Amino acid sequence: MNPFIEIITQPDNIAIVIMILMVSFFMVWAFQQAFQNDKLKSAGYAVDGELDKDVDTFKPLVRIELLISLAVMLFLTVWSIVVDAPLEEIANPTLTPNPAKAPWYFLGLQELLVYFDPWLAGVVLPSLIVVGLIAIPYIDINPKGNGYYTFSERKYSILIFSFGFFVLWLLLIVIGVFDRGPGWLWYWPWQEWDIQRVVYEPTRDLSNLVGIESRSLPGFIIGAVVVGAYMIGGMIWPYKYWQKKNPEMLQQLGMTRYVTIVFLFITMMSVPIKMILRLVFLVKYVWITPWFNV
């Protein structure tokens, strides 16, 4: 059988295939709606749902939820009868499976381990994700977009969310499921997994690029400067930019909100930056400290 078809029809991966289809569908649908609404609004029309006031939870919402829960129950029951739990061979304490993959919903985090120190990838970043999600209601002061689809009125929120969720969370899961094989090496879905494959890919630290030992004091200083510059620069530059462009919004936000948002944002952006550094420039760490590596 075609390895690609084989992979997507594996019982383990059915959930992910469903996820990909559903997410793609709803994403396309939502953006389509949003763009349509934006067009209508720019033409001066009111859009569906914009002028509606609040709707009661009981009955309209609860009824829909009940219907959906019935549908989901039906679907899950049929699924559990038809497809057996995808158990693998009997666990052998003397033999580690290769690749050893986390449950699919954590594969994005596992993928981060390729690029980050385990302490960052396993502890700091997941905690920040939770903190960021909790913080959303407190830092989102834009009242628009309630009850209707829009893009132009919430451009930044939607873009940041889309990048964080679709790319950094879901895409990394998809990569972890379909593109990672033995040795956590990259395999395209149509490629054969090869236990013996070895990829010769020496990595270096950032200061090695300029010929300075990264575990020495100068290397430490270089790393600290780069990381510090990124963090501080990342705070200051948007401030300057917004001050010029939209000082009102900055004022509305206030300093605390601004710092929180920008801190979360630059931390999030450090993930793709580090990925590019690692993949393109073969840089393992930027900054090596005795406690953790960045």
Add this chain to the structure above:
Amino acid sequence: MANENNNKSPYRAYLFVFFSVSLLILSAWVIWNDEFGLRPWKHYQKEYKSLKHDQLVNDYKKAQLEFHRSGGAKRLADLKAQLSKAEEALKSKGVGEKYTQLSNKLDELQKQASDNQKKLQTVRGKYLETEYFFTKTQKPEYKKQMDELQLQIDAIDKQGKELQAKQEPVSQSMSQLAGNIPAIKAEIEQLNKILEDKKEKIANNETAPIEIKQFLIKDIDKADRCVSCHVGIDSPKQPSTKQPYTKHPLMSVYLGHHDPGKFGCTFCHRGQGRATTTVEKAHGKAKYWDEPLLKGDMTQTSCLNCHGDIKNLRGAESITKNTELIRKYGCYSCHKIPGYEGMGDVGPELTQVGTKVNYTWAVDWLLDPKKYFSTARMPKFYFTQDQAEAIADYLFSMSGSERKDVDIAAVKNDPKLVEQGKVLWSQARCNLCHATGGRGGDHSKVYAPDLSKVGSKVNKTWLFNWIKDPNKYFPGTKMPRFRFTDQEISALVDYIANEYQDDEAESKYATPQTIQAESIKKGKDLVQQYGCYGCHKMRGMEMVQVAPSLKAQGVTFLRSDEMREKIGTELSSIGSKPLELLDFGKLKKSIPNDRLSYIKQKLRDPRGFRLGLRMPNFRLSEKEVNELSAVLYGFTDSNAPVRFMVPSRQELDKMAGVQGYKFTGDFAKVIADVKCTNCHTIKGIGADYAPDLTLAGSKLQESWIRNFLANPDMIRPLLQQMPKLGLSQAKNPVKVTMPKFNLGKQKVEDTNRSDVDVVVNYFQQELVTTDIPKNIPVIADVAMPEQIAQGKKLYDDKGCIACHQIGTDGGAVGPNLSNVGNRLLPGFIFKHLENSRKFKSDIVEPNYGFTERERVLLTNFLMTLKLSAK
């Protein structure tokens, strides 16, 4: 405003209806699936029950018919009539009333007696309790209490005896009144019971619950539910021969010795014992289940889990035969295999090979051994011409410094000697082991090389020395030392050199050519790399160090202890090796990913998985691949508990600190020389090609042994190996003749006895048993001729002639008895008639249960059967 929106939201009642109905149907599906869909064994158990029911009903009907036919029914009716008559009589005479009275009285007495007994028990309990307190505390009041209780006990006991005595006369007078009523009743019951038992069996079958049945064996962590479907696996009377209702084949052997309650099923059969949902899963044909079910002869591979000795193990015939392949190809030379340590070398020593073979031959042989003769055991290493020459150079450099061939054209053979050699060739029965031109080589287990082209392989000087003393060139060879004179050897050598030539052989190096040092180094590297020293001893390779030239190339795989650890992968647990550790390489997609397929493919094409593999290709036939893989599949680390283990004789001896049997004295020298154990088994040592000689001293007459050793082919046809009734081996009888070793010509040095004397002496001293008497009992009351006549009559009456031959009459199943009087000792015949299986477990002779007198008569008759020497 809010209400407005609420009203706008549709009610969607049709969706509620749809989901409700769907969920209802789904619930039904869930229940059905849980009750039947996932429990196919229910169906099998029901089916089995109905089959069993049919069988039992059939049995019952047969018994009923039989009951009527044998007059049982008539007798029953008769008895019933008698009973009613007797009962009538009991009532009519007015004794009925008295009988009732007596019976009431008896009941009363019995009730009293039982009350008494209860009282006794209570008091005794109290007594024991008090005794316990007394022993704990040693207080005198307990002692006093004990004495009182003892008195009570005595009184109650006495009362009980009195009651017993009172019952006696009452029941006696009752039985007087009743007459033969109890006896009739008992007989009726007995008659009824014949049919009642069968009826009860039917009823029991009816009420047997339909449930998961399993064998739970804790110490091997097995819960085998196989019996949930294979319900009748251990019932001797199978209701059907269809799977899964049949009984276990060869039940007395397999289940008889391996109680399923203790061994379970999957310990031998593998498969997934816990699975009950589908047949495929239970039989281990599921993905990720590495242990597919073993069926048929393949199951015998599991015997290796526990049995150290499988030779002569009933029910392990197939695997026993297959293990011979490991010996044949010497797998243990490169791979560590438990139980095959110290087996000796498969190939000859090569240190002096330069003095033996032609250089051209050596190179050709290295390139493709099967080209020289098709049954060659040496595998193909896929050497290039250069590599083969390098290795040959290295080997030749150990005994010389030149590549050289014998110029075949220049070899002259004396026709007279050739003629003499031909006679010697057939007398010595060289063809028994060595095949030539597709004939001979019947004794396949010594793996003697085919000699069809040997004239162009070895030179005559070496051949002469080899025949003169094989042990000198290759200690441990199986080739016996024939006691030829030098002149005879020359004749034989000339005959062989003349007769067995390869016409296509060329002598490229008739003019010797000096070997290059570089080539020697390359050859040594190759010998190390491919581990030639695994099968062939050679000087300098006893403890291999990585050659400097190899080290320079970055080769490190030859650790200094690799000679001890063998060059190949350890095979001790290949049959349970995790799949992840088996490298399917580029064949991952083209062959099934299971262990057995891997083993088979490895045997078929060892280097096909990926580049850089070293194992040579043995070019096994598909049959051999299957047989060998069956053995390898049995090498598991099954963690069998100690209670399952049946260690081999050697292991037991080792544990007990007993030395294995060793031949001693001059006889050991004769054995080392003539290699008797190539064919004969003596005290458990040796092959089963010829008769077992363990008890030869008690069995054979001295004069016969001497005659036979001097001239084996004269008397030998008597001992033709008969097919064992063709039960398991469907081979035609092979005419086997022992080679003439010319024993007796040579003195064993230190004691100055001839070697025949040594053999006879050893037979009579060591190979005897006290079980077999020297003399048989004498019958005094009948004269000898009369005894012989009676013996002959017995021989005729019992139909011995059906299997045994005397003269030209009789069957060919048992040995020919025409000359038995000259061959066997009377004591042996006498004992053999009593219990022949004692001497040979797989003998087919029936046990006639002769009395001692009959045995003496028969022995006396048989001892008269003598052929006069020609």
